[in-house]
Amino acid sequence: MMTRSRLSSSPSSSTVSAAGLPLLRLQNVGKTYWTAAGPFVALENINLEVAAGEFVCIIGHSGCGKSTLINMVAGFSAPTSGSITLKGQPITAPGPDRMMVFQNYSLLPWLTAFENVYLVVDQVYPDKSPREKREIVQEHLELVGLAEAAHKRPKQLSGGMKQRVAIARALAVRPEVLLLDEPFGALDPITKEELQDELLAIWRDHRCTVLMITHDIDEALYLSDRVVMMTNGPAARIGEILTIPFERPRIRSRILEMPEFYELRHSALDFLYRRFAHVLD
Amino acid sequence: MKTQPYIEVDHVDKDFLLDNGEVYPVLRDIHLEIQKGEFVSLIGHSGCGKSTLLNILAGLEQPSRGGVLLEGRQVTDPGPDRMVVFQNYSLLPWLTVRENIALAVDEVLGSLPKAERKQIVEEHIRRVGLQGAADKRPAHLSGGMKQRVAIARALAIRPRVLLLDEPFGALDALTRGSLQEQLMEIAQAEQLTCVMVTHDVDEALLLSDRVVMLTNGPEARVGQILRIPFPRPRHRLEVVNHPEYYSLRGEMIYFLNQQKRARQKTLTRVAIAKGGLEKVNLAIGFVPLNDCAPLVVAQEKGLFQKHGLEQVTLVREPGWKTIWEGIRSGRLDAAVVVAGIPLASTLGVGGVPVPLVTSLTLSRGGSAITFGRRLLLQGVFSLWDLGNYLRQTPEAVPTLGVVHSASLHNFLLRHWLASGGVDPDRDVTLTMIPPLQMVARLKAGNIDGYCVDEPWNSRAVREGLGFIVTTTPEILPSHIEKVLTVRQDWAQSYPRTHVALVKALLEACHYCDQPQHRPQILEWLAQPQYVGAALEDLQPGWRGVLQRGTADESQVIVGFHQFANGRNTCPERLEHLWILTQMARWGLCAFPRNWVSVLEQVLDDKTYALAASDLGLPDRAHDRGALLFGDGSRFDGEDPIAYLESVAIGQEPKLQNYRLSEV
Numbered sequence: 001m002m003t004r005s006r007l008s009s010s011p012s013s014s015t016v017s018a019a020g021l022p023l024l025r026l027q028n029v030g031k032t033y034w035t036a037a038g039p040f041v042a043l044e045n046i047n048l049e050v051a052a053g054e055f056v057c058i059i060g061h062s063g064c065g066k067s068t069l070i071n072m073v074a075g076f077s078a079p080t081s082g083s084i085t086l087k088g089q090p091i092t093a094p095g096p097d098r099m100m101v102f103q104n105y106s107l108l109p110w111l112t113a114f115e116n117v118y119l120v121v122d123q124v125y126p127d128k129s130p131r132e133k134r135e136i137v138q139e140h141l142e143l144v145g146l147a148e149a150a151h152k153r154p155k156q157l158s159g160g161m162k163q164r165v166a167i168a169r170a171l172a173v174r175p176e177v178l179l180l181d182e183p184f185g186a187l188d189p190i191t192k193e194e195l196q197d198e199l200l201a202i203w204r205d206h207r208c209t210v211l212m213i214t215h216d217i218d219e220a221l222y223l224s225d226r227v228v229m230m231t232n233g234p235a236a237r238i239g240e241i242l243t244i245p246f247e248r249p250r251i252r253s254r255i256l257e258m259p260e261f262y263e264l265r266h267s268a269l270d271f272l273y274r275r276f277a278h279v280l281d
Numbered sequence: 282m283k284t285q286p287y288i289e290v291d292h293v294d295k296d297f298l299l300d301n302g303e304v305y306p307v308l309r310d311i312h313l314e315i316q317k318g319e320f321v322s323l324i325g326h327s328g329c330g331k332s333t334l335l336n337i338l339a340g341l342e343q344p345s346r347g348g349v350l351l352e353g354r355q356v357t358d359p360g361p362d363r364m365v366v367f368q369n370y371s372l373l374p375w376l377t378v379r380e381n382i383a384l385a386v387d388e389v390l391g392s393l394p395k396a397e398r399k400q401i402v403e404e405h406i407r408r409v410g411l412q413g414a415a416d417k418r419p420a421h422l423s424g425g426m427k428q429r430v431a432i433a434r435a436l437a438i439r440p441r442v443l444l445l446d447e448p449f450g451a452l453d454a455l456t457r458g459s460l461q462e463q464l465m466e467i468a469q470a471e472q473l474t475c476v477m478v479t480h481d482v483d484e485a486l487l488l489s490d491r492v493v494m495l496t497n498g499p500e501a502r503v504g505q506i507l508r509i510p511f512p513r514p515r516h517r518l519e520v521v522n523h524p525e526y527y528s529l530r531g532e533m534i535y536f537l538n539q540q541k542r543a544r545q546k547t548l549t550r551v552a553i554a555k556g557g558l559e560k561v562n563l564a565i566g567f568v569p570l571n572d573c574a575p576l577v578v579a580q581e582k583g584l585f586q587k588h589g590l591e592q593v594t595l596v597r598e599p600g601w602k603t604i605w606e607g608i609r610s611g612r613l614d615a616a617v618v619v620a621g622i623p624l625a626s627t628l629g630v631g632g633v634p635v636p637l638v639t640s641l642t643l644s645r646g647g648s649a650i651t652f653g654r655r656l657l658l659q660g661v662f663s664l665w666d667l668g669n670y671l672r673q674t675p676e677a678v679p680t681l682g683v684v685h686s687a688s689l690h691n692f693l694l695r696h697w698l699a700s701g702g703v704d705p706d707r708d709v710t711l712t713m714i715p716p717l718q719m720v721a722r723l724k725a726g727n728i729d730g731y732c733v734d735e736p737w738n739s740r741a742v743r744e745g746l747g748f749i750v751t752t753t754p755e756i757l758p759s760h761i762e763k764v765l766t767v768r769q770d771w772a773q774s775y776p777r778t779h780v781a782l783v784k785a786l787l788e789a790c791h792y793c794d795q796p797q798h799r800p801q802i803l804e805w806l807a808q809p810q811y812v813g814a815a816l817e818d819l820q821p822g823w824r825g826v827l828q829r830g831t832a833d834e835s836q837v838i839v840g841f842h843q844f845a846n847g848r849n850t851c852p853e854r855l856e857h858l859w860i861l862t863q864m865a866r867w868g869l870c871a872f873p874r875n876w877v878s879v880l881e882q883v884l885d886d887k888t889y890a891l892a893a894s895d896l897g898l899p900d901r902a903h904d905r906g907a908l909l910f911g912d913g914s915r916f917d918g919e920d921p922i923a924y925l926e927s928v929a930i931g932q933e934p935k936l937q938n939y940r941l942s943e944v
Binding site: 059060061062182185188189190215216217251253254256257258259261262263265266269270272273274277278279 | 326327423453454455456458459480517518521522527531534537541599717718720721722724725744809813
């Protein structure tokens, strides 16, 4: 159903550097917004290192600054203190090496699935021939199983299909880091599981680094190598990081057979519902 | 006299008339009785008609056949006694929080004095903690706050029933959590009767007294109803630590996955006949445990093919309950089951009687009782210690897991406890947990021990979570363990296939008992499509050389795992009669006065005889005279009722004549 062979054999630029430095590094990152009521500290003292090829999920209650954090990695906004570097270089602006997928898909409604992907490919690879660009688009639509729906506009696509287009668009320019802001939050449970499995398969073959925001503990445990749990804002910080030891490729039903799954689930529940419970506003 | 339920959904069918004039059947034969103050969840995949059912309860839609009674009165239209909370809040955007609530109160409770109405509005704003936002309009509220307004508005007009249609579906998973707890508090404080549509299994478990699971539409029906036994008031972190939490959660996920699979490909269960066999395409269910070995061998060694069964699919199931459901519903042609299931299903233990037969005993022994560290730290190393500990600490009631009520694990654990003066229904709590979850529950401290098959005792020992206090062959040497079962009507429809199946598995049992084959079988068992556990956990039981976890030495348990057991594979009356006495002793069902004909029907030794004589093996069970237990007691089957009356611990046995199906 999906063609991945060409991708997996392609040279990858996302390997760890010889010195073994982390791909992405956040050092003492803080973010303060200046409001009419005075300074509002959203994030404080965030330290995180993500290795090349790692899958990291960030979980926390709404208002904990998760999106602020991922937006700074994307380069949409700058930290007020500390630094964020990718392969040792400070992040100063958005770039095709970090592609973002949003919960609301953010597709242009008047363009077809193909054209939505092509738009980005065209921007990032202005020197490639139109034929090459079309091939790249086709390849990535196939990757997410959407070759048949290439000519459809977002309105004619289901939520799951729209999110597949958004993922194809992000992957088409071969980012070093794939940033996902609650990508499956709006999908029904079955479609959600299908997309999780597709994402894992793509990640495995593509060997990109993933930073993903979620509110779903089971999703985080199933997908990631590490789960970063945030405390509540204001002045949110990283409260605890869970390392997820399950072998890959992972089989959903098998994970439910492992005692470690229940321990990890309980740590996360305890963190989010007791130690850093959400207070109703 | 039967008490009138608070709400009765009486055999409701619902059809939609399509534009092209065709009839689309949405719901079929939905029958539910809901008590006052009960919280019931409806769960199922999108399009299964659960919202339609809720709308019928609300009076927003009419059933095509059948009807809904609320306190004996038929529901025909919407009314303020049944308030609905929708996923999309349905607040009026130009009104503030207070005005939205007041609108409903003035409409429904208009006859009350103005001051009283005002007080009701304020009280409900407070109830959902929105005092600070009372003057805000919906556009200035978060999704969670909007839904709290909708709940306050519904409650303010004092409905008798609260109907919730995926109330938290639009909120993120964590915000949902806080609102669930608030809803639960309110429902309990007001003794509200609630029916909620959801697709979130954790939400259903936390809130409900019962979860009604609907099959896929068209023609959605009630597939299964789960009773949620957690005590109230409930708190999330306590609820997830209840020993049964993950078994129930697993059952719901399993049900939904079954429905999902059914939707993706409608399995053609059409029989393919070939080579003189009525059906050569079989789905055979098993639970991944060491003693599924005969099935694995028959598959890997091509024994099914050899006997003409060309398309055998082995279906790995998470536990005995799902296997039981699979065989009863016809999803599975045959299954390897714990030995009590054929009798229990035929007599209707825990449900409608579905006659099953067994024509082959597949394994003997192979299980153990493990106690966790908590008991060890209390100085409990043996049954004798347990008895002492319980006498000295009457407030201690350890919880022990068993895999199924009709399994030898349950019967042998109970027999063993009772032989040490421990009453399994009074001095300890027994709880049903699927085998695959035992270690996790022990590790999480939700249970104190369990009786389960290998590899799950050796796994606990290896992880230092507990120790093997006894093995089941030490309680009853060579006890019957797993049997082959099929439905009685299946056996009647496919007699030659049945014989071929017994032949293949009978050969496999003999293969399993040859010591030189065991290393190879161990490799197969370790594969993920079979048991998929670590070799180091599989090996001890498989070789019968167990580490008990209390001393350094491994111990050889003679005949720990047996399959053909010296050609002892024919269904044996004496053993199944003992199972009947145990089901009566522990209150699963009445002992059958007509036990001779019950055994006659369930034990299909004719099929066994045909298969065995084809293979040149003895065609009947050998008479072993009596079952001799490790504690010195015996059961000779001469007078089962006298035996039941002679045992010291157990429930007062009841007697009953069972009506058997026509053969």
